[in-house]
Amino acid sequence: MLDAERQPLGIREIARRLALSPSIVQRLIRSLHQANFVSQDAETQRYSLGYRSLSLGSSLATEDNLISAAMPVLSRMTRELEVNAFLAVVSGDRLVYVLALQSAGPIAIRSASGTVAAFHSTAMGKVMLAEEGPRRFDELLGRGTLERFTEATVTDRKALAAQLEEIRNQGYATSEEENLPGVVAAGACVRNASGRCIAAISAAYAPHLQPALKLPQAIAATMRAANEISLSLGCPETLLKKAGPLAVVGGNVA
Structure with missing residues (x-):
């Protein structure tokens, strides 16, 4: 009904x-x-x-403006960079995959539409956490111990909170083997006509299998893609963060 x-x-x-x-x-x-x-x-x-109904084949996939705007942009990104591309939204207190596009690249990440992702270990999740702000921090993460998915997963809440402040300022997030071993991802916000962050996208790849693709390049491509989707949803260009020059310090993006 x-x-x-x-x-x-x-x-x-x-x-x-x-x-x-x-x-x-x-x-x-x-x-x-x-x-x-x-x-x-x-x-x-x-x-x-809700977005998990996508897994049941509902009409939401064809009627939702967000999905319609994101699909061609993410599809192009998977073809051009050979990354896996994702779109997620916050539903209640969960981060839910809305789109999961596999590339022809060397890795496959099985995250079906409608499944739940972690906020603290994914690039998309950290972007959404940063936008939600401190008020929703504990609500979205829960009060218990943060789950450790890999050796690189940030489980200290203070360290994560400091990271989120940087993400808010720079307009993107990264996950460097924090969610899956060997996989790096860049994430950025998708904004609606009022400039509110309503979703996040990410590009994920395996650096050891794709040495030609550098993290600054993935970040810039992800930010451009997020801005393109946001503009198609009516967000004023003045409210978007541009993918400017990205410095690399000691192997990490500054």
Whole structure:
């Protein structure tokens, strides 16, 4: 029913249409929301399809402006740089993959649309964390110990918070073997017409298999791609960070 509806619906309207009691619909919606199959508008409290419904083959993939704007840009990036490209959004307190495009390059990263990614170890996640700000830091990361995926994963909250401040200022994030061994990624924000960060994209590759592709090049390409998507969504160019010269210090991007 939600897939066929273009406008978000409230609990009572859903209950009326399905001839169910509001209390039953509330329980069903709560479960679907926790699993990211539906999303809730923070202002109206109404519900619509969530991005995990992509895994079920919903109409969201063809109707969502974000996906329509991002798909050709990310496809081009995978062809030109032979990187794997991703688009993710924050749904509730989770980071959810919306698009996952595999390149013809030497590595394959299996992250299907609708699956959940970590905030603290991915380039996309760190970009979104930086934009959400300190107020949502613990809410999105949880109160427990941050999971260590590789030896390089940043699990110290203070160190991560300092990293996020840099990300906010520079307009991009990197993940250098922090999520998967041997894989490096660059991430940047996608902004809507008001300049708000509504999603993040990333480009991931394996430096030891693709030595010709340097991290500054991947960062610049990712920022350009994010800006192109943002402009197509109506974001003013003045609100976008440009991919300027990137200095390399001791093997790391400064």
